[in-house]
Amino acid sequence: MANYVPAGKTSIIKRSDISYQLQTEYAYRPYPRITTTILHEGQVIKKIERRLDNPIESIEEQNRVQDIIQIQHNEVFKLIREDSPIQRSTPIIQPKQTIEHPLEIIQKTIVEEKKAQAQNIPDDIEIIKVTDRKSIQERFSSIPGIEHVYQLDNLGEFKTGTAQKHFRKDFKKTFKIITELLEIFPVLDQDTSYRESGVYEVEKDRLYLVSQGKECYFVSIIPEGTVINYEESIKECVFGLHTY
Numbered sequence: 001m002a003n004y005v006p007a008g009k010t011s012i013i014k015r016s017d018i019s020y021q022l023q024t025e026y027a028y029r030p031y032p033r034i035t036t037t038i039l040h041e042g043q044v045i046k047k048i049e050r051r052l053d054n055p056i057e058s059i060e061e062q063n064r065v066q067d068i069i070q071i072q073h074n075e076v077f078k079l080i081r082e083d084s085p086i087q088r089s090t091p092i093i094q095p096k097q098t099i100e101h102p103l104e105i106i107q108k109t110i111v112e113e114k115k116a117q118a119q120n121i122p123d124d125i126e127i128i129k130v131t132d133r134k135s136i137q138e139r140f141s142s143i144p145g146i147e148h149v150y151q152l153d154n155l156g157e158f159k160t161g162t163a164q165k166h167f168r169k170d171f172k173k174t175f176k177i178i179t180e181l182l183e184i185f186p187v188l189d190q191d192t193s194y195r196e197s198g199v200y201e202v203e204k205d206r207l208y209l210v211s212q213g214k215e216c217y218f219v220s221i222i223p224e225g226t227v228i229n230y231e232e233s234i235k236e237c238v239f240g241l242h243t244y
Helices: 059-081 103-117 136-140 161-170 172-176 178-182 230-239
Strands: 008-015 018-027 033-040 043-052 092-097 125-133 146-152 187-189 198-203 207-211 216-221
Touching: 008 059, 018 059, 033 059, 043 059, 136 146, 136 230, 146 161, 161 172, 172 178, 178 207, 198 230, 207 230
Parallel strands: 043 092
Antiparallel strands: 008 018, 008 125, 018 033, 033 043, 146 216, 198 207, 207 216
């Protein structure tokens, strides 16, 4: 079973002499939600949170949540662009939202928001940069031969029971020593279980363990005949490192 994580959105907006960073992303722990964070010089100014009733369970739901992320990001973007007051505050938590937005309505709203952004932008607003942040799964998909990506927390718990069952079936010996394997990446912060980052080859060209710091992944490979240095490709994919 795939891990359905939609890509987040990041924008940097300059208003007069002040730059704001706007981030909107999906998270499933401790509960499913979409959060938009406004930062100034690395400090959180405000958070807007939209709770979802259930985590994403299918590619269709992932696509719908991706559209909701776009809409929520655009709404907050518009508030900043229109010179609405931005003050430090505690997170604004909206009532729980179910994923019920008809796709055609969402697409229409996105088009309208994009048109609005292109019109009537005040002179003191300069849009410096807008980028899409690809999810780990999207980045891994660029590597030929990737079979599956299993997501775990830093204590060795799989994201879903289905993923755990699948991994246990295919990698019985490794499953028994997951806790020991994780110790390859020492815990740097006991309170958050934040681990040292890196990539470890469990089985050559077959299975790799990846620590991203905040969470871990097992990446299984079925080579497609192309000569690839999978360890280095994974490092580049996750950390943007070229170590050849």
